[in-house]
Amino acid sequence: MNSAPDPARRSERARLAVLDSAMELCRENGFAQLTIEAIAERAGVSKKTIYRWWPSKGAVLLEAVSEAATAAAFHVDTGDLAVDMRTQLAGVVALFTPRDSSPVAALMSESQRDPSLATEVREQLIRPRIALFEERMRSAQRSGEIPEGADLGVALDLFYGPIYHRLVFHLDLPDDEELGARVDHVIAALRAMPAANR
Amino acid sequence: MNSAPDPARRSERARLAVLDSAMELCRENGFAQLTIEAIAERAGVSKKTIYRWWPSKGAVLLEAVSEAATAAAFHVDTGDLAVDMRTQLAGVVALFTPRDSSPVAALMSESQRDPSLATEVREQLIRPRIALFEERMRSAQRSGEIPEGADLGVALDLFYGPIYHRLVFHLDLPDDEELGARVDHVIAALRAMPAANR
Amino acid sequence: MNSAPDPARRSERARLAVLDSAMELCRENGFAQLTIEAIAERAGVSKKTIYRWWPSKGAVLLEAVSEAATAAAFHVDTGDLAVDMRTQLAGVVALFTPRDSSPVAALMSESQRDPSLATEVREQLIRPRIALFEERMRSAQRSGEIPEGADLGVALDLFYGPIYHRLVFHLDLPDDEELGARVDHVIAALRAMPAANR
Amino acid sequence: MNSAPDPARRSERARLAVLDSAMELCRENGFAQLTIEAIAERAGVSKKTIYRWWPSKGAVLLEAVSEAATAAAFHVDTGDLAVDMRTQLAGVVALFTPRDSSPVAALMSESQRDPSLATEVREQLIRPRIALFEERMRSAQRSGEIPEGADLGVALDLFYGPIYHRLVFHLDLPDDEELGARVDHVIAALRAMPAANR
DNA sequence: TGCTAACCGAGACGGTACGTCGCGTCTTCTA
DNA sequence: TAGAAGACGCGACGTACCGTCTCGGTTAGCA
Numbered sequence: 001m002n003s004a005p006d007p008a009r010r011s012e013r014a015r016l017a018v019l020d021s022a023m024e025l026c027r028e029n030g031f032a033q034l035t036i037e038a039i040a041e042r043a044g045v046s047k048k049t050i051y052r053w054w055p056s057k058g059a060v061l062l063e064a065v066s067e068a069a070t071a072a073a074f075h076v077d078t079g080d081l082a083v084d085m086r087t088q089l090a091g092v093v094a095l096f097t098p099r100d101s102s103p104v105a106a107l108m109s110e111s112q113r114d115p116s117l118a119t120e121v122r123e124q125l126i127r128p129r130i131a132l133f134e135e136r137m138r139s140a141q142r143s144g145e146i147p148e149g150a151d152l153g154v155a156l157d158l159f160y161g162p163i164y165h166r167l168v169f170h171l172d173l174p175d176d177e178e179l180g181a182r183v184d185h186v187i188a189a190l191r192a193m194p195a196a197n198r
Numbered sequence: 199m200n201s202a203p204d205p206a207r208r209s210e211r212a213r214l215a216v217l218d219s220a221m222e223l224c225r226e227n228g229f230a231q232l233t234i235e236a237i238a239e240r241a242g243v244s245k246k247t248i249y250r251w252w253p254s255k256g257a258v259l260l261e262a263v264s265e266a267a268t269a270a271a272f273h274v275d276t277g278d279l280a281v282d283m284r285t286q287l288a289g290v291v292a293l294f295t296p297r298d299s300s301p302v303a304a305l306m307s308e309s310q311r312d313p314s315l316a317t318e319v320r321e322q323l324i325r326p327r328i329a330l331f332e333e334r335m336r337s338a339q340r341s342g343e344i345p346e347g348a349d350l351g352v353a354l355d356l357f358y359g360p361i362y363h364r365l366v367f368h369l370d371l372p373d374d375e376e377l378g379a380r381v382d383h384v385i386a387a388l389r390a391m392p393a394a395n396r
Numbered sequence: 397m398n399s400a401p402d403p404a405r406r407s408e409r410a411r412l413a414v415l416d417s418a419m420e421l422c423r424e425n426g427f428a429q430l431t432i433e434a435i436a437e438r439a440g441v442s443k444k445t446i447y448r449w450w451p452s453k454g455a456v457l458l459e460a461v462s463e464a465a466t467a468a469a470f471h472v473d474t475g476d477l478a479v480d481m482r483t484q485l486a487g488v489v490a491l492f493t494p495r496d497s498s499p500v501a502a503l504m505s506e507s508q509r510d511p512s513l514a515t516e517v518r519e520q521l522i523r524p525r526i527a528l529f530e531e532r533m534r535s536a537q538r539s540g541e542i543p544e545g546a547d548l549g550v551a552l553d554l555f556y557g558p559i560y561h562r563l564v565f566h567l568d569l570p571d572d573e574e575l576g577a578r579v580d581h582v583i584a585a586l587r588a589m590p591a592a593n594r
Numbered sequence: 595m596n597s598a599p600d601p602a603r604r605s606e607r608a609r610l611a612v613l614d615s616a617m618e619l620c621r622e623n624g625f626a627q628l629t630i631e632a633i634a635e636r637a638g639v640s641k642k643t644i645y646r647w648w649p650s651k652g653a654v655l656l657e658a659v660s661e662a663a664t665a666a667a668f669h670v671d672t673g674d675l676a677v678d679m680r681t682q683l684a685g686v687v688a689l690f691t692p693r694d695s696s697p698v699a700a701l702m703s704e705s706q707r708d709p710s711l712a713t714e715v716r717e718q719l720i721r722p723r724i725a726l727f728e729e730r731m732r733s734a735q736r737s738g739e740i741p742e743g744a745d746l747g748v749a750l751d752l753f754y755g756p757i758y759h760r761l762v763f764h765l766d767l768p769d770d771e772e773l774g775a776r777v778d779h780v781i782a783a784l785r786a787m788p789a790a791n792r
Numbered sequence: 793t794g795c796t797a798a799c800c801g802a803g804a805c806g807g808t809a810c811g812t813c814g815c816g817t818c819t820t821c822t823a
Numbered sequence: 824t825a826g827a828a829g830a831c832g833c834g835a836c837g838t839a840c841c842g843t844c845t846c847g848g849t850t851a852g853c854a
Binding site for chain 3: 830831834
């Protein structure tokens, strides 16, 4: 029988070396140059070991980014939604900067050509963060900063759309000042809008 | 001087065969399987001919998409902004569907790993379409559908952000109904917003 | 240090398949059609594997010929020099026949355009066989068939010159009868000649 | 009808430029680097022009060598065969020196992989020179330097064999001193040998 | 002396093979 | 038995020449 590898015997040293090497190589050479062979060599690990524990180089990147990005892009709750969203959005922009060597951008790019990775990324990385965003929004609803009936899906699009729109087209990402203005507009719009019907 | 090939001698037959083959192969196998060799074979063209006229397979795709997408994603002007933007956004969504084999999606993905392609795409494909969008917006301003002072950059983000936001994360693209609701929200928001200061 | 591949890990199966395929293809199509790609395909081996172990297709041929030609062109010692040299020279002629598809002829041709291969061929293939020839000559000297003082370099030229002279110019190689007559002449000449002075 | 090119219209300028360029490139880069494209570029001639007048690059080389080698390797007749043959053999050795960039050596190498070129070379270049050699031999027979009955085919092998033997195996070609000694031996052998029977 | 057919340069074209790279699988050996 | 080392079959890469072909432009020989 084709037995799956036994996680209990897994070398934590090798695991960390792989994740670190992947991040380093991505930052150094850009993700176009990121290869399994380079990761293995840098990590002092055999290719077999990588393939034993990860299905693809995208999966390595996902795990590396997951561990590194736990703290980043967190939603703080100071009670001032505008301030908190500026912080949050600036954090997200920072994750994608510089574009050519950001491991997060690499992960997104890799997802475009590997549907199963896309699913993993969406479920493990994106959905939980959307949930955190919605939590923060509900907190803002409770404190009256935005209406109870505001559609959180719309809110998500409004806050984050500008970033990803530009990311896709390689336009300049918004700077802090622009982010601030957009946050104000979005909050104003959410206040003005009637509740969506879904 | 590094003598560039002479466009006057270029074979139009070969050019069209390459562009068509690239589009077909992309639709058939998805762009992960799209290779220069496959394009060359399908087109009945030598690899050398492709490399002579295009620097990369992304550049082939850009030219193919450019020629194919001239009509698509056009901005109509019926005088009703909401109707026109629904049409337009539905056209854009259609361009990215189905995601795994859409040549346009392929082009965006390819741009993420080839900065020079990203620049070409932005300048040749995106900027002109942004200009068309702004033209339509100014028409709406003249007819009073949206305020004179509305920030068109904000409008761009609000209209298109939702699409690209979901594209990046492989979330479901909005359907016609949702697009309609978003268009209404955005137009309402634009009416409510004070002019931006840039 | 530029790490060379580790011979201990080398696949003997692949090595033999490559050598056999090279010989077969040479015999079937002539060496003008002999390519690395064809060898790789016939052998069921990747091009990478060939390039890992041999610097050029000439080197493959050299190894193939070396292994195949160990027995051929051997010097027997029946005590009758004329008989033995006829046997030997006929063997050499056979190695170059038919000219268009003889792997040995291919090797010589390849040597003309690859100086480093020429060196390898000379040192690994030719010099040892010259040594064997000289051994046989010394045996003939001891038995008195040719004078003690005969110059073995001259003997070498006289015996083998006729073959290679014709090979170079694509003249007909000597047949058995002609070989016999030449051998007799050469032996007579060696008996008549005074010792050379080098 | 597929009409052959008309020699009357042929450009002598182009013809000479091609032959010169072939010789120069051969001397500069060795014949492994000699290509039709390089000849065409160097000569300021289109590839089409080369293919119109010559069937292969070997044929170009043959014509170039033929024109250049008319004078070289001529048989002088001072009345002293030993002296004349030393001159002649030294001339032949010079034609093949330096081995890696000698157009004559290139021509021989090219003949190994192109049987029709081999035939051309033999008939146009070699046979006439063998005839000249035999003429000189007959002159020597008339003057009594070698016996009337001497086999000129054997003489040919004996004189030239040493050179081609070494050429094939990339052994050092004989220097003047060695050539002299060999010539003396061969003449002595020819005197001693009974007439061959063909 | 003007016409016209050919050669001429230039170089794009469809091909074949090159030598390299990275993939994902595999085998061998060590700890 | 996990892990390192790395050879293996595979397939695409981008390049070099091949020999053929189409272009205008020149040029040589006939009208």
